[in-house]
Amino acid sequence: MIRIKDLVKTFDDSTVLDGVTLDVNAGEIVTVLGASGSGKSTLIRCINGLERPSGGTITVDGNDVTTKAGLAASRRISATVFQLFNLYPHMTALGNITLAPVEVLGKSKAEAEEQARALLAKVGLAGHADKYPQQLSGGQRQRVGICRALAMQPRYILLDEVTSALDPETTGEVLDILQKLATEATTMVFVTHEVAFARSISTRIVFMEAGKLLVDMPTEEFFAENGGLAVPRIRQFLSQIRKD
Amino acid sequence: MRFADFTPFDLVLLAQGLGVSLALFLTTTVAGLLLGLGFAVVHHFRFPFVNPLIVAVTEALKNSPVLVQLFLVFFGIPALMQIRMTPASAAFITLSLNTAAFAFVIIRAGIESIDRDQIDAAEAFGLRRIQILRRVIGPQALAFSIGPIVGILVNQLQVTSLISVIGVFDLTKIGNILNLRTLEPFIVWAVIGSIYYVCAKILAHSGARLERRIRRSYAWGEV
Numbered sequence A: 001m002i003r004i005k006d007l008v009k010t011f012d013d014s015t016v017l018d019g020v021t022l023d024v025n026a027g028e029i030v031t032v033l034g035a036s037g038s039g040k041s042t043l044i045r046c047i048n049g050l051e052r053p054s055g056g057t058i059t060v061d062g063n064d065v066t067t068k069a070g071l072a073a074s075r076r077i078s079a080t081v082f083q084l085f086n087l088y089p090h091m092t093a094l095g096n097i098t099l100a101p102v103e104v105l106g107k108s109k110a111e112a113e114e115q116a117r118a119l120l121a122k123v124g125l126a127g128h129a130d131k132y133p134q135q136l137s138g139g140q141r142q143r144v145g146i147c148r149a150l151a152m153q154p155r156y157i158l159l160d161e162v163t164s165a166l167d168p169e170t171t172g173e174v175l176d177i178l179q180k181l182a183t184e185a186t187t188m189v190f191v192t193h194e195v196a197f198a199r200s201i202s203t204r205i206v207f208m209e210a211g212k213l214l215v216d217m218p219t220e221e222f223f224a225e226n227g228g229l230a231v232p233r234i235r236q237f238l239s240q241i242r243k244d
Numbered sequence B: 001m002r003f004a005d006f007t008p009f010d011l012v013l014l015a016q017g018l019g020v021s022l023a024l025f026l027t028t029t030v031a032g033l034l035l036g037l038g039f040a041v042v043h044h045f046r047f048p049f050v051n052p053l054i055v056a057v058t059e060a061l062k063n064s065p066v067l068v069q070l071f072l073v074f075f076g077i078p079a080l081m082q083i084r085m086t087p088a089s090a091a092f093i094t095l096s097l098n099t100a101a102f103a104f105v106i107i108r109a110g111i112e113s114i115d116r117d118q119i120d121a122a123e124a125f126g127l128r129r130i131q132i133l134r135r136v137i138g139p140q141a142l143a144f145s146i147g148p149i150v151g152i153l154v155n156q157l158q159v160t161s162l163i164s165v166i167g168v169f170d171l172t173k174i175g176n177i178l179n180l181r182t183l184e185p186f187i188v189w190a191v192i193g194s195i196y197y198v199c200a201k202i203l204a205h206s207g208a209r210l211e212r213r214i215r216r217s218y219a220w221g222e223v
């Protein structure tokens, strides 16, 4: 379980996360919605240890991510997919996927490669194992990014707007894969602007506003007239998204 | 035949001078690159107090004449520390440090040019800093640095000629000797200059080939 309690993050003198409390249980798919600048990416970056919390606690299966040992343990059981893919440009798709399993999990190269090829095949990139990121389209790159995360066989996957750098057509490719993952009971924290998709896959939706969780509701309740939609800010946010 | 005329033996002298110049160039290149790489790695890990020291030393080396540095090492240090210093060791120390200073600046820029996003990814996947340096930053920084490093090495090859003034029998010193004997400065210096030129061209050419090879082996093409 990912437990976030009273999380505060400040940059210089601006408070970006202002007391966030959130539990993500195994098997849940929690979507984080919220306007640009509300702190969604910062939340993800605190969970994966790329930002150090200014206050509060985060544990991943009991591992405190603010300690060195806890963070190392937590990073072995969770993996991140990034908005801009963040692939290593000097490595092939295969190299990108096998780096952490070999270096961090201590797998043999052969084993890691076999697993990577199977993952690539699963996302429809069987013939692309030896291509470099710059030889792949955006959608293909993100699929490699997803394989890189899956190769860690993580209990938790953190996804930060993984389709927002893609055009509508390739967005579909990537969402299809996430849909598949969702049915495989992978636990996910999913930051997105794809509201319709979020509605179809998530078990819970949290809405962030200026560094706070405005609501945290089961998906159905969030979209119910007397639930999330009763909150004026959320109604406004959703109607804006629909217009886009 | 006058005593002063060119003789076939002068070719042997030239070859010996060239040998000394090349030996000095190669040894100081190896020592300088290793030291510069060491500086850059230490700098990357931000050990306390060490970084400002490295920056200050390399800045001093880059921004003062090599000839002055050479005099400082050859005359200054022995006088200060009451030790003996041979011309060859003074030349080796000075040129190695000098190459190290330039290599440090280039490799450091290479390391710092690597896009933060990839390093974030590697960190988030649990790689330790040393693993990130070795597997993610290093190969890309190398590809980035190799061109500029070949550039400074071509320059350092020319700089080796300065050591002739403290009495090392390098190519330039041999030129001096032949010039004094034959009184044919135009011929002597044109020949000496051409030898440096050919060496520099060979160096630049092999450097460019090496750079292409490295880039191709990573195959992410023109970056």
Ligand SMILES: Nc1ncnc2c1ncn2[C@@H]1O[C@H](COP(=O)(O)OP(=O)(O)OP(=O)(O)O)[C@@H](O)[C@H]1O
Binding pocket: A011, A016, A034, A035, A036, A037, A038, A039, A040, A041, A042, A043, A161
């Ligand atoms: N390293 C940083 N230094 C200073 N301010 C930062 C830093 N990172 C984020 N911020 C600020 O924190 C706020 C929240 O940023 P964050 O990226 O978490 O928002 P977001 O909800 O992910 O937005 P978007 O939907 O645009 O991705 C913004 O105002 C941003 O400018």
Ligand SMILES: [Mg+2]
Binding pocket: A040, A041, A042, A160, A161
């Ligand atoms: Mg964001």
